[in-house]
Amino acid sequence: MQSWVNKLWYDGHILRFVFWPLSVLFGLVTWLRRQLFSTGLMTQVTLPVPVIIVGNITVGGSGKTPTVIYLVELLRKQGYKPGIISRGYGVEIQGVRSVRLGDNAHQVGDEPAMIVARTGAPMVVGSKRIDAAKQLLTDFEVDIIISDDGLQHYALGRDIELIILDGERRLGNGMLLPAGPLREGRWRTSTVDHVIINGGTAKANEQQMRLQPTRWHSVSANISQLKAPEPEQAVVAMAGIGNPSRFFDTLSDLGFRPDKVQAFDDHSAYTEAELTALAGERPLLMTEKDAVKCREFAKDNWWYLAVDAKLPPSFDQQLLARIKQLAIDKQR
Secondary structure (H helix, E strand, O other), rough: HHHHHHHHHOOHHHHHHHHHHHHHHHHHHHHHHHHHOOOOOOEOOOOOOOOOOHHHHOOOOHHHHHHHHHHHHHHHHHHEEOOOOOOOOOOOOOOEOOOOOOHHHHHHOOHHHHHHHHHHHOOEEEHHHHHHHHHHHHOOOOOOEEEEEEOOOOOOOOOOOEEEEEEEOOOOOOOOOOOOOEEEOOOHHHHOOOOEEEOOOOOOEEEEEEEEEEEEEEEEOOOOOOOOOOOOOOEEEOOOOOOOHHHHHHHHHHHOOOEEEEOOOOOOOOOOOHHHHHHOOOOOEEEEHHHHOOOOOOOEEEEEEEEEEEEHHHHHHHHHHHHHHHHHHHHH
C-alpha cells in the first residue's frame, strides 16, 4: 500500500488527478478550521512555558524524531528542563499517559518509546496534546515543551514552529491529501520560524540537517557477546520508516551490501516469526525506531544503527536567543 501511495505522491502518477476533487475539499475544510481559530471562534490554549512544535506539512516520516532528540540535548546543555508531548501514533490511549523507560512501543507508540529510551526526558502522550501538555507540567519539573508533531493541532498555542522536510522528496507532487502528501499548502513553509531540510540540499532560508551514523547497538535486551556487524559480512537489512531507502542508502555508504533488504510500512508492527524468517541465521540490521518494537524477542545478532542529527551552529544560536526572550516574556 505504501509503495503505491509513494508512486502517486512522488512519481507523478496520473491517478493523482482522479483524487484532485477530494484534495480541494480537504483544503477547504482545513482552511475553514484555521479561520475558526484565527477569528477566535475556536480557542487556542496558551501555556506558561515556551512551546516548540516540531512538525511537517507532508504525511510520513521526515526526521522529526531525531530533531526532537537534538533539541532535548541542546536545551539541556543550556540548563533548560525540556519535556515532550506526542499523540502516540498507532496506539489507543485513554486520556494521557506518561512514557517511562522500558515502556513498549505497542503501549505508547514507537517514536515516544524511542525518544525516552534515548534521552530519558519527561514525556506524556495522548490524543489531546493540550491535556498531555498540562499533565507534563503537573507531573514534571519542565520549563519548555517540545511537541513531537502537532503543527496542524491549532488548539495548542505555540511559540516556535519548525517544519522538517525530507530533502530528497521535498513536497512531492505539491498537492494536498489525498492526491498528494501535503497536510497544508506550500505557503505554510513561509509562516514558520525554521524549515529544516533532512538530507538533500537546503535552499536559501532553510536549515540543513544531516543524520550522522554513530555506532551499532544490539537490539536484544541481553548483552550481546557478538561483535558488531562489519561490511564484509552477509547481512539482511530492514526498515519500517517513512522513507526506508534512506536507511538502505546509509548502509551502502558504510560499505554494507545486504543479501536482502526489506522495506515495511511506517509504524509497522513486527513478530518474532516474521523477522526470523526474513533474516535466518544472518545478522539483521535495522533502524533505532524499528528496534524499540523488537526488543522483547530480538536475537543476539540483530542490530540497530544509532544516528544523531546535526544542525548548523547558526540555527542553535537563533533558536536559543528566541527561547531566552520567550522565557523572559512568559514570566511577565
